[in-house]
Amino acid sequence: MKKIISAVLVLTMMLALLSGCGDNSASENNVETSDLYEQVMARFDGELEEGAVIKVLENDTAVELGYVDQLINAFNEAYKDKGISAERMNIDQYSDLATDGPYGYGPDVWYQANDILMKYADNQHLLPLPIYDMECYEQIPQNAWNAYATDINGETFYCGIPLNVQSGMLYYIESMLPENWETEWDINSNGTPDFFETYTALYAYSELCKEGGEKTKYGYLDETVDTYFMSGYLFTYGGYIFGNNGTDASDIGLASGESYKGARMIQQWAGQMNNTEILDTAFSSAAYQYLANGTMLCTITTPDVSRMFIRAMVSTGNWTEEEAVADLKMITVPRLPVSADLTADNWQDTITNMDELTVEMTMMGGINGYGISAYTDYPNASLAFIEFATSYEQAVLRNEYLGVAPARADAAATISEADATVGILFDRLDRGLISVMPAITEIGQLWTPAESFLIDLSTDPYRAERGEAQMYDTDEKIQAGLARLVTQIRDAIETLA
CATH class of the missing domain: 3.40.190.10 (Periplasmic binding protein-like II)
Known part of the structure; x- marks a missing residue:
């Protein structure tokens, strides 16, 4: 008590x-501080x-x-x-x-x-x-x-005292790259595989992996129901979480701009991957082993888990720790197509005409x-x-x-x-390519409705395979779904206000 x-x-x-009427004193870093600051900080003597x-x-x-x-x-x-x-x-x-x-x-x-x-x-x-x-x-x-x-x-x-920066990065194992990547998948001769430069090229290579004959079963595999990483698709085309730099919860912007275009690409990836594991949040835990055992060539997650990938690689017996550290690579995420369609352009064009046909992706961080x-x-x-x-x-x-x-x-x-x-x-x-997650309490009302929307969006390709009616088979329906998501978040915020 x-x-x-x-x-x-x-x-x-x-x-x-x-608050003080004027500056009271200078700090050790020569920053002028107010009377209020000095009073609030008095305990730190x-x-x-x-x-x-x-x-x-x-x-x-x-x-x-x-x-x-x-x-x-x-x-x-x-x-x-x-x-x-x-x-x-x-x-x-x-x-x-x-x-x-x-x-x-x-x-x-x-x-x-x-x-x-x-x-x-x-x-x-x-x-x-x-x-x-x-x-x-x-x-x-x-x-x-x-x-x-x-x-x-x-x-x-x-x-709080900032310690480290977090945002999505693309992980891959260099020895898992196709043998012909330098001749067939580096048409701009910059030493980076083309399928790590644009998502259009990565989609094309992922399709090739599905046909068999590559070192990995999948090209890109990821959890398409993860709001933290998938929201970048919405941000890149004009969406945002809260207005005024994340401080105004009355302005919810997930349906703003042309964010529906980003959502459409999430749906494209879910269909291309054709793996129900990506609909489960448990995928993030399995991803370390999937990369190590060659199930997938690449995935996107944060820098702080790199050691988990290394541990998984060593556990296979195919790498020593030193070899795993050298073989695991982490690079920036690929660029997205301006068309917002992963199949609209020839992947080669997105490399040779990158500035016109693609845009850098904004990620949540x-x-x-x-x-x-x-x-x-x-x-x-x-x-x-x-x-x-x-x-x-x-x-x-x-x-x-x-x-x-x-x-x-x-x-x-x-x-x-x-x-x-x-x-x-x-x-x-x-x-500004990392959109720092809002720090206001209302952010807690984002995750559940957003995940539900992403599950419905990512499940649509499977509905089509089963001959069922799709929920989001047009841009208009996707936009309406995002609008409903905004309403659900707003209702949750107002209910708990």
Whole structure:
């Protein structure tokens, strides 16, 4: 109960504060800060709480692949003479910060995607952080900080520290490429297989795989009911989730522009793949083995799971770990046809006349980072842990363990020298080709209706095979389906308002 009262008093005080009339002081990074900022950040006085044991909740992949234990051990070694330590919190010890935090059962520090963390920030379960005094501040681009922005009395504060950038990337195994790719599938002679440059060419090669005789059974295989990855088809042709840079839930834009064209291509892929496994969310777990055993040539997922592919490759006995690391490739997603029809153009034309016939794909993405619970007894020790975990050295190590792209510019520059993927992600983020997932609470009402729409859309080719009436066999019907999706999301938001 003491924690609840304390948290309520702190949050009440924050809301009661009036923003300063002028700049109060300069931070360590020479950013002028207001009186309100100084008052809100007063708890972060730099005095480490003696005897603090910080509970850290990280993601399962980072735990499984050993990164988190390395991080915890390194932090404890660095702070062994300062009276604080950290310990990893098991995911089964935690259910919900809003309900567990007040009673001392939640984490002090939590690593998560921006949309999940900020759901708790909006309800004041996360602390605004003194980012202008942090070593990492000037190394992280503003568009990454924006993923954790919140408003207090008309002033912008940040409730998370960006750690890595997430978005879809195309994975393939180089030794699984067809033997003739350099002579038959590189007509622009740029050293990249044509079927990884445009989706039209990838569709054509996937059709060839279905005929048999190639190294893999399928060319491209993916879960066509996954909203996170499939939404990029809608975004590229004018769709969006929420207006005003993802902050206005009254403006739902999934049916905007010509987004129906993107949906039509999702349907084309579902028919081409002709595999009911792509209609199941369990596909994402099976994808690692499917790539390793040659079921498919390529798939799209996020950079943080690269080690899972490597592990699957080694488990087949065909690669050592060193060989698997060298053989697994991750590149940017192909370009989409301007025609929004994967079969309308000759695939060769989309390579030789790429700028006219194709367009770069916009993908959904996110910024993963750290937040501090509003119920922690150890704000300074927790901040010290985050400072350590977001340092240049740990950003580079996190990439080595997990393959993720850091949000720090200096770490990204170092890693890009050996791994161009990191540079690609930064470039796409800067050019607006990564649409950062909205961080407002209403985003929670997107997933279920969107998945239902994608299931119906992807099931249509199978209805046709069975001689049943299709739900989405015209552009008008697809547009109407997207309009219904928008209505369902709006109704859900209003119901829970």
